[in-house]
Amino acid sequence: MSNVETMSDAEWTVMRIFWTLGSGTSKDAILYLKRKTAWKDATVKTLITRLQKKDFLQADESSRPYVYKPMIAENEAIHQNVNRVFNSLCDMKKGKAIEDLIASSEISQGDIADLISLLEKKKQNAPDHVQCDCLGEA
Amino acid sequence: MSNVETMSDAEWTVMRIFWTLGSGTSKDAILYLKRKTAWKDATVKTLITRLQKKDFLQADESSRPYVYKPMIAENEAIHQNVNRVFNSLCDMKKGKAIEDLIASSEISQGDIADLISLLEKKKQNAPDHVQCDCLGEA
DNA sequence: TTTCCTAGTTTACGGTTGTAAACTGTCTTT
DNA sequence: AAAGACAGTTTACAACCGTAAACTAGGAAA
Numbered sequence: 001m002s003n004v005e006t007m008s009d010a011e012w013t014v015m016r017i018f019w020t021l022g023s024g025t026s027k028d029a030i031l032y033l034k035r036k037t038a039w040k041d042a043t044v045k046t047l048i049t050r051l052q053k054k055d056f057l058q059a060d061e062s063s064r065p066y067v068y069k070p071m072i073a074e075n076e077a078i079h080q081n082v083n084r085v086f087n088s089l090c091d092m093k094k095g096k097a098i099e100d101l102i103a104s105s106e107i108s109q110g111d112i113a114d115l116i117s118l119l120e121k122k123k124q125n126a127p128d129h130v131q132c133d134c135l136g137e138a
Numbered sequence: 139m140s141n142v143e144t145m146s147d148a149e150w151t152v153m154r155i156f157w158t159l160g161s162g163t164s165k166d167a168i169l170y171l172k173r174k175t176a177w178k179d180a181t182v183k184t185l186i187t188r189l190q191k192k193d194f195l196q197a198d199e200s201s202r203p204y205v206y207k208p209m210i211a212e213n214e215a216i217h218q219n220v221n222r223v224f225n226s227l228c229d230m231k232k233g234k235a236i237e238d239l240i241a242s243s244e245i246s247q248g249d250i251a252d253l254i255s256l257l258e259k260k261k262q263n264a265p266d267h268v269q270c271d272c273l274g275e276a
Numbered sequence: 277t278t279t280c281c282t283a284g285t286t287t288a289c290g291g292t293t294g295t296a297a298a299c300t301g302t303c304t305t306t
Numbered sequence: 307a308a309a310g311a312c313a314g315t316t317t318a319c320a321a322c323c324g325t326a327a328a329c330t331a332g333g334a335a336a
Contacts, residue, residue, distance in 0.1 A: 020272040035274030042296045095249025111233025112261045123250045134158040136173030180326045
C-alpha cells in the first residue's frame, strides 16, 4: 500500500495524465502536459523516473518505448491526499472548510444528491458542537 | 495578501498554536507543541523565525520575551490551502472527494444543516455531469 | 556588578523538489 | 552496416524543509 505523502505536487500533475489514460508512454505525458505546463521534455522524464523509484508508476519494459502505468489508484490517492490536508486542520473548522469547498466546486446532480443523503444520515448522530483540538490534549 | 502556498507543513503546525491563542510567546508554542510533536525547542524557534521571514507571524519586540501574532487569518489560510489541493484534483472526482471528507470528519449539527441547505440551493443550477479535465483543453 | 538563565539569532546538514541539460543505448531508416 | 532519431539514464544545481546545535544578548537574581 503505497503512501501518497511522498508524492510531490509536480509528480501529482504527471500522475493525473496516467490515471486518466490508464497507461501511456513518456511521449504521451510530455504531449498532454504541454497543454497545462511549460515544462521541458526533460522535466517530465525526470518526474516519471522519480515516480518509478517511489513505486507510483511501473514501466512495461518488454518493448520500446516503455509503457507506464499507475501503481496506485487515483481514488485511493485522492482519498489519502485530501484526508491528509484535513487532518492538519482544526477540527472545529472542518465543517466550514467543506462548505467553502462545495461553494467553489462544480458538482453534478448525482453527487449532490449523494451528499445530501449522506448528510441527512450523518445528522442523526452528529454532535451539537465540535471542539478545537489545536492545543492538544489538556 | 500573503500566500499560503509557501507555508510548509511544519510551519502550519506552529501557526495553529498562534491562531488558537491569538498571540503568544515562543515558550507558549514550544509548550503546546510538546503535546503533539517530539520537536526540540530549537526546532520550534527555527520555525517561528521562518514564519516571520515569510510574514506569517509578526513579533512585538517592544518587550521580552517577544509576543508573536499571526499576520494571516486562519480562515483565509484554510481557504487557500484546501482550495489549492482541490484545484489539483480532477474536476470529475471532486464530488466523491467531498463525500469522503464528510464521511470521515466530525461535523456539528449546525454545520450539517448549513451544508444541506447550501447543497439544496446548489442543486438548482448543478450540471448533470462534470467532465474530466486532466488532459487539458482539446 | 557579576552571574546566570532564557529567548532570540546564526549556522548546519542531509534529503526533497522543481527544473533541466547532457549522455547513451536501441530501433529505424538509408 | 552506418547513421540518425527517439527515449531512457545520469548528472546538476539552487531553493526549500525538517531537524537541531551552538552562539549571544538582554533581563533577573544574587
